[in-house]
Amino acid sequence: MQRRSGPLSQLRRGHEELVLGLLRRHGPLSRGALGTRSGLSRTTLHDILGALQASGAVVTVAQDGTAPRGRGRPAETLTLNPDAGQAIGIDFARRAVHVAIVNVAHEVVGSASEPHGADLALADRVELAERLVGSLVEGTLRLGALSAVGVGIVGPVADSGADREDLPRLLRKRFGVPVLLDNNTRLAALAESIWGAAAGGQDVLYLRLSHGVGGGLVVGGALHRGAHGLSGEFGHITVDENGARCGCGGTGCLETVASVRAVLDAHRTAGGHAEDVAGLVAALEAGEPAARDVLRSVGTRVGAVLAALCNAVGPGVIVVGGELAETGPALLGPIEAALSAHILPISRHKVSLRRATLGDVGGALGGIALVLHESPLLSHYPAEPEPGEESP
Amino acid sequence: MQRRSGPLSQLRRGHEELVLGLLRRHGPLSRGALGTRSGLSRTTLHDILGALQASGAVVTVAQDGTAPRGRGRPAETLTLNPDAGQAIGIDFARRAVHVAIVNVAHEVVGSASEPHGADLALADRVELAERLVGSLVEGTLRLGALSAVGVGIVGPVADSGADREDLPRLLRKRFGVPVLLDNNTRLAALAESIWGAAAGGQDVLYLRLSHGVGGGLVVGGALHRGAHGLSGEFGHITVDENGARCGCGGTGCLETVASVRAVLDAHRTAGGHAEDVAGLVAALEAGEPAARDVLRSVGTRVGAVLAALCNAVGPGVIVVGGELAETGPALLGPIEAALSAHILPISRHKVSLRRATLGDVGGALGGIALVLHESPLLSHYPAEPEPGEESP
Missing domain, CATH: 3.30.420.40 (ATPase, nucleotide binding domain)
Structure with missing residues (x-):
């Protein structure tokens, strides 16, 4: 794993972030002010600032905002380098x-x-x-x-x-x-919790309904990974013991009913003719009952799974993304109804269901x-x- | 919430824990050594040590381990107060x-x-x-x-x-x-992850099967609370849309099939006569098929729910506690079988199922x-x- 490192480098990185955070919030600060606000010793601060300047992340300015002159020794003020x-x-x-x-x-x-x-x-x-x-x-x-x-x-x-x-x-x-x-x-889950539909959310569940079905959990503001890097595999939760075989080797996984292909197949079985999600949206707009019924059925399954996960994990916001989310209320309505029917009653109005906003660049x-x-x-x-x- | 406090007190508390952690790991240390190892400034360290001494958490000893004499100023060594x-x-x-x-x-x-x-x-x-x-x-x-x-x-x-x-x-x-x-x-979940069946586990799912059915999640070594303090409500996950009415207001919740009362009721319906869990254990030991069948059926339900949660959350260890866990392998065997059948195949051997060890004092x-x-x-x-x- 790339993320492991010794306590020493972690402590150092923590100090760096503390200093960068202060400069981010306050703009330019003197060494003295940085020392007082950070609580770091002069030696530690000297090391940290040296490294940040060497990397180009932090630069010095004179009090009037220009580069310091050679003469004397003006109080050195530090600021983030906007070009870094x-x-x-x-x-x-x-x-x-x-x-x-x-x-x-x-x-x-x-x-x-x-x-x-x-x-x-x-x-x-x-x-x-x-x-x-x-x-x-x-x-x-x-x-x-x-x-x-x-x-x-x-x-x-x-x-x-x-x-x-x-x-x-x-x-x-x-x-x-x-x-x-x-x-x-x-990663899209994390991005939605920072810049997207759940911006500022500390506990977020993100479900992507696309060619595959998956998702991610943000827990206490951080991406949740699970013990072996395996989490957010919502697509492989069993929803039908007698269901179709899934690519993962299981049977009746959510992905077998809620992936783009599964939904288009169900739509065709119901007499529809959509070739892709855009076609399904067009069918909905034309008021085709088959499209509406198929999405209601899928949304009901999805909502029941989300309710189970809400009872277990307690997110404040659920974000639904992926191509299928483009079908809008025809899918999100039934999801919300089933979620509300199956969630612990005292949690019912504490979770907000939203459509993803970041699109392809979320990852x-x-x-x-x-x-x-x-x-x-x-x-x-x-x-x-x-x-x-x-x-x- | 009691746990909120301003950044100032949190930073201070962080510094205190840093100092206490060093003393916990190294035993007695001088002020100089504490300064070097903590990276804190002299002023900050002075404040932190003052507060810790005032509260009785930290005491001073002379280099030879006895209390310092009045004469001169021997290098002051600090240590945890074992009586605090x-x-x-x-x-x-x-x-x-x-x-x-x-x-x-x-x-x-x-x-x-x-x-x-x-x-x-x-x-x-x-x-x-x-x-x-x-x-x-x-x-x-x-x-x-x-x-x-x-x-x-x-x-x-x-x-x-x-x-x-x-x-x-x-x-x-x-x-x-x-x-x-x-x-x-x-809290029992957290305790099992530190001192109990999952000691040292960073990602732990704890399920209690007792008069109620509930649980808790430990995520990255910390207790997971959820956005509104609602998480770990595994007992209210729907397992049977046409099931019995639950005390929570829902229908067919796990608690309606896996609580002590539900299991004893099912046992009676199957012709058994156990009055309590001890009676059920006795029936198992006597080789009574009704007891075994009822626990197999319950375990299968429980295992399927745990598999869904594993796919979503990815714990390294699942701990099953509460009175019903006293039925041992008759329950845990079917739980494990259903867990294995429904979990994402690549996760199958990455989660360990264990019986709780802390009993009543876990909370x-x-x-x-x-x-x-x-x-x-x-x-x-x-x-x-x-x-x-x-x-x-």
Whole structure:
């Protein structure tokens, strides 16, 4: 796992984030003010600021906002470097690469996407990602100041395979910084909880109804991974013991009734003719009963599963994304009705059901969030961080 | 909520825990060593140590281990005070009070329980708790050094009512320290993840099958609460749309098939005669088919629910507790079989199913864990803690 590191480096990273956080909130501050507000010793602060300046994340300005002169020694004021890149997010989806960038002030500098064939080689995808990043940077962003790249991939992170091991290596070679990897659907969950439909939500359940059915949990503001990197596999919850065989090897999984293909198949069985989700939306708009009935049936199944998960996990917001969410109230209405019917009555009005807002770029934005959340100040702190020890 | 406090006090508490953690791990340390290892400034360290000494949590010793003499100024060495109480856990169960105590070294000093009638008044229960604590302390523990009391209660914490508001007030009056409250089943989950069947587990799902059916989730080593304090309500997940009416107002909840009463009723319907769980265990031991069949049927239902939750949440360990767990393999076998049948195949061998080990005192131990976990170093840190601001 890329995210493990010794208590020493975690403590150091925590101190760095503390200093960056103060500069983010207050703008330029003197060394003295930073010392008082952070509670760090002069020596520790000196080290931390040295590293942040060397990486280009922090620069000095004179009191009047210009660069300091050589003469005398004016009180040195420090500020974030707006040109410094803090994090890149890349989503290697099945048939497209999406990228997004934030600067040290945590402002999204931009995002870009490009589709490709499903069989494009890994190295070519990485090259495409690099090209997309280049198109956003336009010479102003200092890539040398990047703290990390957060990357979304298809499928469970626990899966192994040549590709999985090659990817971090290839990316590290290209960008020269640490690479953090996670499932792209889970990253979309994290992004929706920060910039999307559940912005500011600490406990969020995200369900994606697309060609596959999956999702992610944000718990206490952090992405929940599970003991072995396996969580958010909502698509493989059994909803019908006598149902269809699922690609995962199970029977009657939610994915066998709520994936795009399952819904289109059911629609055809009911006499409909939609070729894709756009066709289904058109059928709905034309008032076709088959389309409405199929989505009601699927929504009822989905809502019952969401109710079970709400009773267990207690999210404040449920976000439904993926292509099928484009069918709107025809699907979300029945989901909400079944959710309300099966959720613990005292929880009934405490969870809000919303449609995802970030679209395709959610995974890449989630990659950025992953990098920003890896800070021990934002995610779990080690039990007893301590200088002088290299690893737990 | 008792757990909210401003960034300033959280930062301070973080610094205190950092210092206590160093002393816990290393034994006595000089001020200089504490400064170097903590990275805190001299001023900050002075304040933190002053407060810890005033509370009795930390005491000074001379280099040879005895109290410092008056003459000269020997290098002051600091150590944890083994007589200082760090936390009390109290579980106000339906018909009993359980208490447990740890000292500042996080050693469990002892635990005690006493049953009472279901209608005992709240004030009398608090008095009983105080008496039980007194029986453990025996004059050696300094209650004045207690940092907090962690308390388990029956039912969701989100519930309001006179009792809920009275309890923290009564306890604060008795013990003079902050009171942290949570559902006692969730606290048992936390305790099992620290001292019980899942000791050391970071991601644990605890299911209690008793007169009620409930549970708790430990996520990344911390108790998961959910957006509105509603989580772990596994007993109210629908397992049979056409099932019996549940006390919660729903229909066909897991509790309607897997509570002690539901199981005994099903056993009677199948021709059995057990009056209680002990009777059911006796029937099993006598080889009675009705007892075995009923538990197989219940276990199959339970296992399917656990599989759904595993796919969603990804625990490393599932702990099954409560009276019904006393039926042992007759219940756990079918649970495991159904879990294995319904869990995502790649997760199948990654989750371990275990019987709870802490018994009745789990809730009280969980109260202690709650207090120890409230440290920002162990639970979620505020995004940008900062001296000079009183509250977010």
